[in-house]
Amino acid sequence: MKAASKKEVILNTAEGLFYQHGFHAVGVKSILNEVGVAPMTMYYHFKSKEVLIIEILKRREMRYFDFIEEAIDKKSDFNYYAKSLIKAHVDWMKTDGFNGCLFLRAKQEYEGVNEEITAMSKDHKTTLLNKIERDIKFFNAPKTLGTQLVLIMEGITSMAQILEMKEVEASAFDLVKSMQADSE
Amino acid sequence: MKAASKKEVILNTAEGLFYQHGFHAVGVKSILNEVGVAPMTMYYHFKSKEVLIIEILKRREMRYFDFIEEAIDKKSDFNYYAKSLIKAHVDWMKTDGFNGCLFLRAKQEYEGVNEEITAMSKDHKTTLLNKIERDIKFFNAPKTLGTQLVLIMEGITSMAQILEMKEVEASAFDLVKSMQADSE
DNA sequence: TTGTTTATTGAACGTTCATTATAATAAATC
């Protein structure tokens, strides 16, 4: 397989460090150190730390939606769709270290500091909600179920940082199941 | 009324700044600046920034549980309890600026750095869950409904940062309503 | 009222922060 370019290694390493420790907590030097490159290598590809963060978020956004899109069941009914969506989100987190949502953290750390980062983070959530609302329209499910699904997904992300994933997963599926009960 | 001591002012100001911008993003100097005191005034009362953070979290923990405790309805049935709990949590956030959960942020920023802060943050959530499970036992509600309620609360906290509170609130209450539907 | 503790001050500490300068090469492309 093709060797990853330095730019890609920087993006991946920085994303991991930011996700684990936070944006302000991770210094540029610690990224350079872990990748094993000189400062100018990073500044050649990204003109600042904040630009690096923006590119990380862009990549992550695509990766997340690709992951979700190929995992959900849009062919059956709302019931199956909801379960497959929650399952996909849980699986995403399992590959990711259970440390919350990077977009939410970005928004919290850069609100009032960098408007582009703030906007991207907000957009990520509204894009998710819009996508779900579009999907479930196909099943003639009421639009309000979309917000409820996102709320459950956000609850999972949050609780996975504290409780066992098994327990979090179970209660999320219980909630989804009662959503259906409503529509019968 | 009694004038607030410098110590209290430092605690309140720092809590506000930390909540708005994050722990690592807020420097000691900016706290001192906003309070209007010299460095040693802070270091006389708190031997380090991290000790200050610990005391802030302790106070917040008490304030939150006092607020919830006096707002919930433990006399009726699970239905009213759940609604009053969600309502209380929503009201708490309305007074607080909608910037997520300070304990979750503390855990994210100090995991692997300060174990006391990490532990306090985890404990905050498990204490909440235990309290709810104890409460709903009184209504003979299944224990698993406790995790579901916390999941909804966490979902609210997360989504309130992005969407209008009105919409978040509505979908949370919808979810609670379908929980009941299950037990009928 | 004097002596002692408690609380507070402004300046300075050494370190780390993100970023740039300099200057020399490698590697890829034309």
Added chain:
DNA sequence: GATTTATTATAATGAACGTTCAATAAACAA
């Protein structure tokens, strides 16, 4: 073979970081 693109190492930048010094003011006790 010439030129652009990508990378190296070292050092320095000025600002901000958390923290401490030494002096003093205020509160309190004898």
